[in-house]
Amino acid sequence: MTAAPLVSVRGLTIGATTDAGRKVKIIKGVDFDIAPGEIVALIGESGSGKTTIALSLMGHTRTGCEITGGTIRLGDDDITAMDERARSGLRGTAVSYVPQSAAAAFNPSQRIMQQVIEISAIHKLMPRPEAEKKAVELFRALALPxxxxxxxxxxxxxxxxxxxxLSAAMALIGDPQLVIFDEPTTALDVTTQIEVLRAFKSVMEKGGMAGVYVSHDLAVVAQIADRIIVLxxxxxxxVGTTQQILDAPAHPYTQELLAAFEPVPHELAQIEHRPHERPILEIQHLYAGYGPVRNGEPQLKILKDVNFKLQRGRNLGVIGESGSGKSTLARAIAGIVPAYxxxxLxxxxxxxxSLADRSKDDLRRAQMVFQLADTALNPAQSIxxxxxxxxxxxxxxNSRQREARVIELLDMVRLPAALRHRLPGELSGGQKQRINLARALAAEPELILCDEITSALDTVVAAAILDLLxxxxxxxxxxxxxxxHDLSTVESICDDVLVMYKGEVVEALPAAQMSRDASHGYSRLLISSVPQLDTGWLAGLEQDPELVAAFSDR
Incomplete structure (x- = not known):
């Protein structure tokens, strides 16, 4: 006899009211079940409804949204029929939530233990000493130092x-039946992501808890989910088992998601070799950092003796994890962070x-496209x-010339001319990043510095941006x-790769040889930590423990 589902969703409809007062349906009659102890992934690109559905399982909707139809049952409780007070009683005990940004989940002025055990005090689950003991057990289970x-x-x-x-420990302390993971590893470096995924999987299996894992990253989902719902x-x-979706996706959209995950390898630039031709960019013994300068050196030194050349018409990838100096290098080349x-050249x-000392033509020829289009575009100005x-x-x-050229620029980045009248807030993430790129192209540059420009985008949109580039x-x-920090992205667009670690270039190789020929320990650790579209990859992953200890963010 089949066990009753832990979660049963029938005919779920969620509506929203736009700024103009128009009513729209954002979730349109969704049905699914989750069995006790099962982890189900919700995948799809931005705007597909993944997070909206996941939050509704807690009886929560974002501002301007409401559940307009259908039922959500969690065990014996009908969440859609409850009032807000009753729903609050379930949060943290029957169902809990692990956010994408853990930093936003913690109060910076309170110690971690106080925040992790807070839910047990709110719901009067156990005395404080018992809660602290349980928290320590969770810290150990989650492989925290x-x-x-x-x-x-x-x-x-x-x-x-x-x-x-630690945000997972906060979610697990109340022994929930269901845990919602909302893109919890998206902001993490690849080596850190491995540790976090292993810890999540281990704790969920031991506790027999069910989970909903929201993600656009199919390789991550392959390591943790039993079943996948494509939205x-x-x-x-x-809907299908993880293995079934990866091996034999039936729907064209699922096939598109899988195809986008494996970008087409970059064809090496066919450039006639001219030994005396000057590189478009040459960096010699570059040092840069932040903070007050004393005795000609900044307080915080980041880049240390960086050297490389970039030939005209070729693409150079710079990879490394957070804190390796990648973005500081781009900013130093642009003059935003003056090298000391x-x-x-x-x-x-x-x-x-320094940027301030460069001529207008120097500024024009090398343009920068930033990681977060949201913060790079003035929200109060039209496109x-x-x-x-x-x-x-x-x-x-003049104004007439500008209007004509703006239409041309929008066409260059494959956007309709009518978009020029809109504000950035009215565009999708992918559209905003195309505007970011169009602004760089407006200068008619020869070199574009791309700083993590696809890292905030979902897989399908990121693949389209790479094709456009x-x-x-x-x-x-x-x-x-x-x-x-994404090796597959770099392999799909770059001819050569530099690997950076703690402000230094530790290895330089042709991109096509990177996975095969990398010899530095840090490069090898990065390459081995990139998740594969294989459900057994994480379980079978064997990394040199000395490399992990030397280079991982524990």
């Missing part, structure tokens, strides 16, 4: 990977180390004004410096 004392620290005194596991536009496209030692001509500003600054165009390179003879 110093489990007896880590709770005495403040959130800023632990790493990102540790904080993410698009608030509707279920396909070394040389930056553009097409053989030495550049001033036309945002794109028009560099056209006036670099080329002195390749097309633009062919049309405009551009060169790219591509900063990323």
């Amino acid at each position: 110093d489990p007896e004392t880590i709770g005495h620290r403040y959130p800023h005194q632990v790493s990102g990977g540790q904080l993410q596991r 698009k536009g608030g509707e279920i496209q396909e 030692r070394g040389n930056i 553009f097409d053989g001509r030495e550049q001033h180390l 036309e004004k945002i794109l028009g500003r560099p056209l006036y600054f670099y080329h002195g165009m 390749k097309e633009l390179q062919r049309e405009l003879n551009l060169s790219y410096l591509f900063i990323s």
Whole structure:
């Protein structure tokens, strides 16, 4: 006899009210069950309804949204029929939540232990000494260092990977029947992600808890989920076991998601070899950092003796984890963070180390596209004004010329001309990143510095941006410096790769040989930590414990 489902969702409909007062359906009649102890993944691109559905299992909807139809049962409780007070009684005990950003879940002014055991005090689950003892057991189960004392620290005194596991301890302390994981490893480096996934999987299996895992990363889902629900536009496209979805996806959209996960390898730039041709960018003995400068050196030193050349028409990838110096390198090349030692040569001509000292033409020829389009675009200005500003600054165009060129730029990044009248907040993440790119193209640059420009995007949108970059390179003879922590992204667009660790270049190789020929321990650890579309990958992963101890963020 089949056990009754722990979660049963029938005909779930969730509506929203737009800023203009229009009513729209964002979840359209969704049905699914979750068995006791089963982990189900909700996958799909941004806007598919993954997080909206997951939050509804706690009886929660975002501002402006409401459950307008259907039922959600958790065990014997009908969540849709409850009032808010009754739902609050279930949160943290019957159902709990692990957020994408653990940092946002913690109060920086309180010690970690106080916050982890707070739910047990709110629901009067156990005396404080018992709660603290249970928290320490969870810290140990989640493979956290110093489990007896880590709770005495403040959130800023632990790493990102540790904080993410501590947020899981906070969710698990009340022995919930169901745990919702909302993209909990998206912001983590690959080596840290391995540790966190292992810890989550181990604790869930031992506790026999059911889970909902929200993600757009199929390789991560393959390691932790028993079953996958594929969503698009608030509707279920396909449901199947994880193995079934990976091996034989039936729906065209699922096939598209899988295809986007494995980007087409980059075709090496076919450039005629001219031994005396100047590189478009040459970096010589570059040092940079942050903070007050004393005796010619900043308080916080980041880059240490960085050297490389980038030939015209080729793409150079720079990989490494958070804190390796990748973004500081891009900012130092752009002059945003002035280097305090070394040389930056553009097409053989030495550049001033500070942005303020560079000529307008120097600024025009090397443009930067930032990681987060949300913070890079002025929310109060229309797209036309945002794109028009560099056209006036670099080329002195009048309003009629600017309007015509903005339409051309939008076409170059495959966006409709009508979009120029909108504000950034009215666009999707992928559209905003295309506007970010169009603004760089407005200067008519020769080199574009791309700083993690696909890391905040889901797989399908990121693959489309990479295809666009390749097309633009062919049309405009551009060169790219591509900063990323994602090795597969770098392999799909770059000719050569630099690996950075603690501000230094530890290895340089052709991108096509990276996975096979990397020899430095840190490079090998990065490569081995990239999840594969294989349900047995994490369980079978064997890494050199000395490398893990030397380079991982524990």
